[in-house]
Amino acid sequence: MRATNATEPSAGPITVMIVDDHEVVRRGIAEVVDRSEGLSVVAEAGSVAEGQRRAALVQPQVILVDLQLPDGTGIDLIRRLAAAGSTARPIVLTSFDDDRALAEALDAGAAAYLLKSVRGAEISDVIHAVAAGRVLLDERTVTRRRAEHEDPTADLTPSELRVVDLIGEGLSNREIAERLSVAEKTVKNHITSLLAKMGLQRRTQVAAWAAGRKNREWSTDPH
Structure with missing residues (x-):
C-alpha cells in the first residue's frame, strides 16, 4: 500500500494557511482564497512563531507566506516547518521582486514565488498547482533571471x-x-x-x- 501525505488530492477542499504581519493584507488574501472553488483558509498568522504553532495544529496542505515578518522571514518559517516534518507546500507571496530572495526561497523548499501584484485568480491557480505537486515561479521573474x-x-x-x-x-x-x-x-x-x-x-x-x-x-x- 502506498503511503499518502497531506499534499495529495482529497475529497475535501485544499486547506490553506496565510502568514502575513499586515492584517488588512492577510484578510484580503484570505477572502480571495476562500472565494475560490476547492480552497479553504484554515488558519492565519502574523509571525514566524505563530505560523509555526498554527501549522502544527491545523496541518495545512499549502502555506502562503510573506517574506518580511516581525520575528524573522518567511524563509525562516519554511525551514522550521520542513525541519519539523511538515508536508505543507510553501508559496512565497511578497512585494519584493528580489532574485536573491527567490534563490533563498527555492533553497528552503518554496514551491512558488509570487508577487503581491498578481491577480486573485492567479493566486488560486498557483495554490491548486502547488497542492498537486508542481513548482512554479512568476513568469516575469523567470524571464528576467534567464536574461541575467x-x-x-x-x-x-x-x-x-x-x-x-x-x-x-x-x-x-x-x-x-x-x-x-x-x-x-x-x-x-x-x-x-x-x-x-x-x-x-x-x-x-x-x-x-x-x-x-x-x-x-x-x-x-x-x-
Whole structure:
C-alpha cells in the first residue's frame, strides 16, 4: 500500500494557511482564497512563531507566506516547518521582486514565488498547482533571471550541480542516490529545486542541457 501525505488530492477542499504581519493584507488574501472553488483558509498568522504553532495544529496542505515578518522571514518559517516534518507546500507571496530572495526561497523548499501584484485568480491557480505537486515561479521573474544568467546553473548548490552532472551521465534517480549515498527522495527534491532554478520543466531537459554542455566543452578543448 502506498503511503499518502497531506499534499495529495482529497475529497475535501485544499486547506490553506496565510502568514502575513499586515492584517488588512492577510484578510484580503484570505477572502480571495476562500472565494475560490476547492480552497479553504484554515488558519492565519502574523509571525514566524505563530505560523509555526498554527501549522502544527491545523496541518495545512499549502502555506502562503510573506517574506518580511516581525520575528524573522518567511524563509525562516519554511525551514522550521520542513525541519519539523511538515508536508505543507510553501508559496512565497511578497512585494519584493528580489532574485536573491527567490534563490533563498527555492533553497528552503518554496514551491512558488509570487508577487503581491498578481491577480486573485492567479493566486488560486498557483495554490491548486502547488497542492498537486508542481513548482512554479512568476513568469516575469523567470524571464528576467534567464536574461541575467547566461549559465542556468549559476544559482545551483554544489549538490544540485552534482545531480545535473549525473543526470547528464544517464543515471536514474535511484542510481544517483546510490552514487551520492543519499535517499532517493533527496535526489527528487534536488531535481525539483534545480528545475525551478534553471527555468526547466522536465528531467529530460536537464539531460539535454548537460549533454549540450559536454559537446561545447569538447569543441573548445584545444587537445
